[in-house]
Amino acid sequence: xxxxxxxxxxxxxxxxxxxxVSKKMEGFGDRTQYSIFLCDLTRADVGDMKHALHDLxxxxxxxxxxxxxxxxxxxxxxxxxxxHKLPTIGxxxx
Amino acid sequence: xxxxxxxxxxxxxxxxxxxxVSKKMEGFGDRTQYSIFLCDLTRADVGDMKHALHDLxxxxxxxxxxxxxxxxxxxxxxxxxxxHKLPTIGxxxx
Numbered sequence: 001x002x003x004x005x006x007x008x009x010x011x012x013x014x015x016x017x018x019x020x021v022s023k024k025m026e027g028f029g030d031r032t033q034y035s036i037f038l039c040d041l042t043r044a045d046v047g048d049m050k051h052a053l054h055d056l057x058x059x060x061x062x063x064x065x066x067x068x069x070x071x072x073x074x075x076x077x078x079x080x081x082x083x084h085k086l087p088t089i090g091x092x093x094x
Numbered sequence: 095x096x097x098x099x100x101x102x103x104x105x106x107x108x109x110x111x112x113x114x115v116s117k118k119m120e121g122f123g124d125r126t127q128y129s130i131f132l133c134d135l136t137r138a139d140v141g142d143m144k145h146a147l148h149d150l151x152x153x154x155x156x157x158x159x160x161x162x163x164x165x166x167x168x169x170x171x172x173x174x175x176x177x178h179k180l181p182t183i184g185x186x187x188x
Contacts, residue, residue, distance in 0.1 A: 061176040
């Protein structure tokens with residue numbers, strides 16, 4: 001199954017929702033920064049992820065940005081300061 | 095001059111450095127989330143931005159992720175919850 005790489009960044013205002021979103025995202029990809037994940041996902045995975053996140057956030061207050069970065073390996077990532085390893089395998093849906 | 099769109103996300107541990115990085119980034123693009131900017135930059139702008147950020151961070155503790163998203167308009171952005179307008183013009187180098 002073809003996977004595309006997605007960057008998912010969340011801005012969740014309430015600590016409890018934040019913990020839940022953070023925990024949920026750990027099953028879909030790699031945490032690159034505190035509230036940013038890189039995920040290699042199939043179209044079905046993306047649907048599951050969005051559905052799960054919709055249930056966890058307050059749509060009036062919280063914001064989740066999902067950027068389709070194309071196929072893994074196409075992107076140009078650069079780090080200043082501390083490096084972070086990029087995802088090498090698909091999602092770990094627990 | 096050709097501009098490409100970049101997502102810049104920073105994870106800066108010290109409040110004073112955080113403020114300075116945040117302030118500096120306002121001259122290069124649009125804040126999409128608290129510590130995430132979308133910037134339409136020329137190659138020269140990118141060099142200036144990286145140079146300026148290098149001077150502001152502690153490379154052992156802080157991390158800045160720069161993702162080359164390609165030409166503006168190519169990307170697929172999606173928001174869950176609160177939307178955010180995407181940049182329409184180039185950088186505001188003040």
